[in-house]
Amino acid sequence: MGFDEVARAVAGVPFMSPEQGRLVYDHVRTAQPTTVLELGTAHGVGAAYLAAGLEDNGEGRLTTVDFAGASYDPPPEAVLARAGVAGRVEIVREFSSYTWWLKEQVQARSDRAGNVEPLYDFVYLDGAKNWTIDGLAVVLVEKLLRPGGWLLMDDLDWSYAQDPGRDATDGIVHRELSAPERSEPHLRAVFDLIVAQHPSFTDLRVQDEWWGWARKAPGEPRRYSVETSRPLGALAAGALRRLKRRAQQRLRR
Numbered sequence: 424m425g426f427d428e429v430a431r432a433v434a435g436v437p438f439m440s441p442e443q444g445r446l447v448y449d450h451v452r453t454a455q456p457t458t459v460l461e462l463g464t465a466h467g468v469g470a471a472y473l474a475a476g477l478e479d480n481g482e483g484r485l486t487t488v489d490f491a492g493a494s495y496d497p498p499p500e501a502v503l504a505r506a507g508v509a510g511r512v513e514i515v516r517e518f519s520s521y522t523w524w525l526k527e528q529v530q531a532r533s534d535r536a537g538n539v540e541p542l543y544d545f546v547y548l549d550g551a552k553n554w555t556i557d558g559l560a561v562v563l564v565e566k567l568l569r570p571g572g573w574l575l576m577d578d579l580d581w582s583y584a585q586d587p588g589r590d591a592t593d594g595i596v597h598r599e600l601s602a603p604e605r606s607e608p609h610l611r612a613v614f615d616l617i618v619a620q621h622p623s624f625t626d627l628r629v630q631d632e633w634w635g636w637a638r639k640a641p642g643e644p645r646r647y648s649v650e651t652s653r654p655l656g657a658l659a660a661g662a663l664r665r666l667k668r669r670a671q672q673r674l675r676r
């Protein structure tokens with residue numbers, strides 16, 4: 424199989440770049456998860472890279488979840504088949520949101536005393552980018568993640584204001600959001616205020632201001648690191664954006 428072969432098979436299909444694909448593929452190869460969950464399938468490019476890692480490990484299954492009504496051309500079934508990894512993947516398109524699917528999983532794996540049997544070694548969250556949806560998603564994901572497992576969140580610095588031409592993103596109507604809800608990155612708030620403060624997630628890494636990694640290791644000393652592989656100019660632009668946002672927040676108070 425191999426990374427390059429999959430990269431060639433999915434070339435030109437949105438939404439994951441080969442560089443990002445390398446990141447998730449390498450994680451799968453290094454961490455050797457046996458059960459992987461992706462929230463947000465789209466065309467299945469991310470799923471192809473994740474499944475390629477499993478294929479090269481020689482074991483493991485990926486479950487990938489999207490809206491019941493999600494429709495993409497090419498569809499994920501075709502992209503995964505073209506990449507030669509369809510056999511490793513279950514595609515779920517059952518509910519209006521992965522939050523309800525997660526609720527079903529937690530319910531099915533809970534006993535009457537409230538203990539949950541975890542299932543996943545790696546969860547890749549790449550869906551709504553919304554405080555309300557993903558804030559709930561990460562709480563449910565934590566229950567399903569095995570100790571030692573990783574959560575990876577994409578799009579940490581994305582905000583609705585970055586897409587001014589769009590009326591709605593994944594069902595969220597931009598004009599119905601308040602000014603701070605439009606300008607502030609929702610996933611950064613989910614990562615900093617929910618994931619990083621959760622007692623279970625103790626190893627926290629922000630990579631290139633865009634990727635949030637969190638390892639479920641309850642009881643271990645809490646660590647939060649910031650890593651970058653981007654040129655200085657890109658970092659400075661990100662820092663400027665954040666400073667501008669904070670100044671706007673202070674003005675509103």
Ligand SMILES: C[S@@+](CC[C@H](N)C(=O)[O-])C[C@H]1O[C@@H](n2cnc3c(N)ncnc32)[C@H](O)[C@@H]1O
Binds near residue numbers: 521
């Ligand atoms: C950026 S795309 C995913 C890209 C994909 N992970 C990849 O790497 O190729 C985001 C996907 O999340 C899905 N999505 C957004 N909100 C969702 C929700 N609440 N429930 C289920 N799927 C959702 C969208 O339909 C879309 O297909």
